[in-house]
Amino acid sequence: MTLVHIVSTLVFIVTFAVILSERIHRTIVAVVGATLMVIAGMLFGFYSQKQALEAIDFNTLGLLMGMMILVRMLEKTGFFQYLAIFVARWSRGHPWYLMILLGTVTAVLSMFLDNVTTVVLIVPVTLLIAQLLGISPLPLLMAETLLSNVGGTATLVGDPPNVLIGSAAGFSFNDFLVHLGPVVPLAWLATLLLLRVIFRQELAQMPEDVTAVMRLNPADALHDQATLRKVLIALGITILLFFLHGLLHLTAAFVAMIGAAIALAWVRPDVDQILKDVEWGVLLFFAALFVAVGGLEAAGVLSALGQVLASLAGGHLVVASLLLLWGAAFLSAIVDNIPFTIAIIPVIQYLDSVGVPTTALWWALALGAGFGGNGTPIGSTAGVLTMRLSEKTHTPITFKIWQRSGLVVTVVTCLVASVFFVLFFGWMSTR
């Protein structure tokens, strides 16, 4: 181990540890860590300013930004409330049907839109429906939060780790659908069945009177139907282009920006307002982490780590994939899965460069990082926000409630993914 290895690892570990301690805002820590990494790189000659700039994955940033602009425009139209009320009426207030429908709507929305936005918009209207019916909102809120993470795992754009993986591995939107598409519905089914058992008491409580919910008119929840139509068409074009982007040789970021451009040009909203709501802090966090990890890569630390892993994983790819899946799930449950994913990506890229077949490893990482976030309330941003919202209510989600539902769901969905992996390893190893 050289001095350069030690210095770059030290800067990275300290940055990582402070991010995970959550004492200081993660974006501030990442920006300071990235700056220190570049300074160290210049002093010790392992990392230049030019290399730092090149380390930033603008495909990830562009994709996230484009989708953020689209979702900010969509959220103001009342579309999420519309969908929730629509399915609530359809369920006729039956708690089990309501859980299936609201959970599934959230899962499908999370496949294409940011999980956090979906949950933040669907949770308040779920409380409305549960309170009008006089039933417990807990199973509904848990189903929505857990399924938003499960649904998000299915697509390239569903979850930040997938965005990162897709960009690094060069996987297209369809690659994700084809490989993770079969696992996610199984995990969705497992989640709903488990919640059915775990919350059997709450779900057995039938509403006395459903008139108040049946009197809700979904159309009344829409603020601006003209804007909604335009944004939905822009989003539809975006999703269509995602299906074709591999074929058309368009990057995912460019597709998202095309969608944002169409929506902005057509709706012509108050741009300052829309851009104010774009999460610049998240984008800066990503950029800074790319710079920090880039330093580690330039110092040769990640290739050294990769060499060790290559000798271990070389002959046992199934075992290596499963270890990565469970390791990623465990880490995603206890810490933020974004820094972990950004750090592990160059290691897998190194394995790829020395001839280790890595396709299965990428999918294992995506599944572990996606499903693992459900393990604890702090494992995913969607979970953190649902807890925060539910604390303001008469029926807060406690850590104990999360343990007996979220943790169980995580273990079972990871088991489902593992079994699928072992049975269809050949399929998961090809593009």
Next chain:
Amino acid sequence: MTVGGCMKREVMAVLPGTTVCEAARVLVEGHVGTLPVVDANRVLLGIVGVTEILTIFLPDFVALLEDIDFVKDFGALEDLGPKDVPEAGTLTVKDIMKEPIAVEEDAGLLRAFALMKKHTLRDLPVVSKDGKLLGIVSQVDIACGFLSTWAENRSHVQ
């Protein structure tokens, strides 16, 4: 005119340990909207009004949803009583009271009204220099006090 000239001097007040149910009874019996909360020496500690008490009964979604115009019917929620909201039985006035916004007797009417508007109060306690409750003045009291002088001036002009 000053606040002292139009305030009500007979004012019902409650102690901080009073239960919300008891405070609700005092409000209903006196048919008033605001109760000053005082200590044993009648020093003003806070204000509790119908808004604070009714808010306990508001369903959670009201605070979380930006728009509730589309909810045409609150259904069974309309029939909630203290038994359905366990907090109503255990909470005391101290738990829900607002900060003690008050004026002294010699305060001007316009300043008193400005304070009420800023703090969304319907009634404003009036206190002595050492913070003891002397009376209470409502928006209607202030409006009548203020507008009567205005009306006099107008008739004078005419």
